[in-house]
Amino acid sequence: MAPTTTEETVPIGPPVGLSSIPARYIPEQSLRRQLRSIGYDEAREDNYRLKGVQLIDNVREALQLPYRTFVTAATYYHKFRIRFPSSEYNYEDVALASLFTACKVEDTIKKSKDILCAAHNLRHPNDNKTPDDKTFESSSRFTVGLERHILETIGFDFRGQYPQKLLIKMIRKMFPGDDEESKVIKKTFLRNAYDMSIDLYKTFAPIKHSTDALVLAILALTAHLMDKATDKAEAIQRRAPLASQGCVYEVMLDLMDLYTQFRKSTKVGSRFDINRLMDVKIEINKKVADGKLNRYHEWCDRCEKESPDVNPATPGTSPAANSVSAGSSSVKRKHTPNDSTLRFVFDAEAARKERDYVDTFFNDEYEEYEVEVEEPVPDNRPRQPANPGRSGYAHAHRGSHKDHGWSPYSRGGRGMPDRHKGRNNYY
Template sequence: MAPQSGRPPGPANNDQTSDDGTPIGPPSGLSSIPTQYISEQSLRQMLKSIAYDEAREDTYRLKGVQLIDSVRGSLHLPVKTFDTAAVYYHKFRIRFPSSEYNYEDVALASLFVACKVEDTIKKSKEILCAAHNLRQPHDNKTADDKAFESPSRFTVGLERHILETIGFDFRVQYPQKLLIKMVRSMFSPRGNEGTEDGQNFLRVAYDMSIDVYKTFAPIKQSTFTLVLAILELTALFTGKGSEAVNRFKGSQWHSSKASILETMLDLLNLYTQFPRSTKVGARFNLNKLMDVKIDLNKMVSKEGNQRYYPWCDRCAQDALEANPVTPGSATSPATNNSLSGSSTVKRKVTASEGTLRFVFDAELARKERDLIAEYHNNEYEEYEVQVEEPIRETESRHSSRSSHNHSHRNHGSHNSHNDNHGWSPYQRSRHGSHQSDRPKGRKTYAYY
């Protein structure tokens, strides 16, 4: 026979009570809502908080994305894996300063995570081996080499930090698929001439879709905005397809003209400042790129738009004043095999942080936050109480010295523990012995 429970039976209704095993109180842990897009103003604030040096960090951003693209081509991975890895790489870099990690390590770890997300699974040793063979083509190695064991453990450890940074939000836009469909609709088959123009247009536009991931545009804009900006900028470069591009209005594609112009100017800044690090910038003359950029700036001013959309003047921060930082490339486990594979990236943990959970439903997260706030709000009541404290009477110096001499005559050397009571006229020696308390040559008188 089963033992009887000592808990009294609850009421016979369908209401939820404490007897059904439901814990009373708020759910444990903290909730976080992942965001897929970040505005330019929020992005600058995040970069300022990590002491972002624009002149130095732009080079690391370009090299990291270029490394992802090179390793992706060496392993014959699809372009969607490159898109995912580049987005994870950018989201990690805007939250951690480069002094805590090496950009090559984060780039390879981002590609490792992207391979799992896009179901193009590659082992960490295979990715590290491909990167090593690209850097040192005269020293080709295989993925089974023992030299990749320590960097492999480091990459696996860095994977957890990347997952926490992106908030387990694996949503990434893929503009290449939509770009090909829109180019096909622009250049309908009208003979060999129309087909050839469409192919030349697509070559430039497709390479531009790779270059756009070398900027922060993919984490700021949607897929339609990226594609429309690439099509319009390609038409300005090649001088073909301008009429067909004008048929695509931003309002019909869940975008705005201001967002499209912002993306186009981001690409032009990349092509004018780092033309050799891109695929499209080296194909055109720099003067032509500058002329297109000037025309777009005039268009932005004429239409009354701002350079970045949306932008709040009241919330604008001062210019970035950051100290230059240097990544630890010399001490990185990816370049130094003698170091251990432990991760050097430290996630900032607050004192009140518990189990961190990521919620995708914003309305559900708000309700849970309001529920938890009822249990964590501390309410205080202030009381003023007047208390009368008696004043202690201090003993005079003469009475203290007299009591000390009286105690010394009565106890003598048998009670050495009371020598320091009261006001002692002599100081103890450094050795702390009782015999040195009395100076030499002093006579003691006794009365009988």
């Protein structure tokens, strides 16, 4: 008996349904289009973005979680908020649910009540509670429900990027000396660069660019702000094969916008004078102009003009007055247009191969062929009368019968005077 192949042993199941490939990186133009579709109010939502990421960082420190968990939670927080406005979900609830999801992904398991209790104790220092308190029961159920919604939003894509690990290796390569002066410079440089990698997650840069672009931008910007090892940072940037120059400058300018506009809400921005920050920003903009680069990588002016503003930004309700309360166990859902199963695939080539293979079982094939059919010839001969015995009677009375149709009045035939005759002189 011949051995069975793999294709014969694998059973053919139901149709695969709708396959979705989650986008790991979102360009600035697509990001703005998504924000316009949810009615993004820049002034209000930027404030909520900073507060949400800061809340994640504070709870992380209170629970002594690693930075990997913070990085993952901040990424989930951004991806959720670019799809749903704050008028639907409270930004604090989303931040805590993102941290709860990230704890499971990064294997730093914490219960939802532990996270809610830590957030409550940070918010109310004089009213410390334990995770076993009954006040967290309803909030815990809501957090678990929101966690499922976050998983659907990120497309079950658990691939993460951790710039801190690569950043430390690059700094060690930039400062190889073991003398006392090199150690002091390396320590100061590492402290500023590491804190800058935390401030970076208060922007949308981590969901727009790869880890290499983030690390190179942090190194170059730290060197410019400290005015140390600038040539080394530029040399590393020129040798980097996986990050283009436009991406690096875009991340640097995103950070500079954060430091100049929200200086007190960051760790590194408050360490430098505002004039120094403005000078560095002008210098970076000059390099972008000299290199004939766009402010945003892969920006299309024609696409921006052609894309209509479907849902312009309108002010929404405050998260505090939002319809989803902290104790609610129901979560608003966005239904997909079709009812088929939604599957998330990470390899586009594998998804295409699977679709082509499944189509072979569900495509309808038709074959055209000609068939000769004999049709009966119609009989066009005059038909005989149904009652031939009455034909003489019909011929005799043919001239005396008149059919005037369905006129509303009689036309005054023989023996029937016209009753309207003589009315012409009525008036």
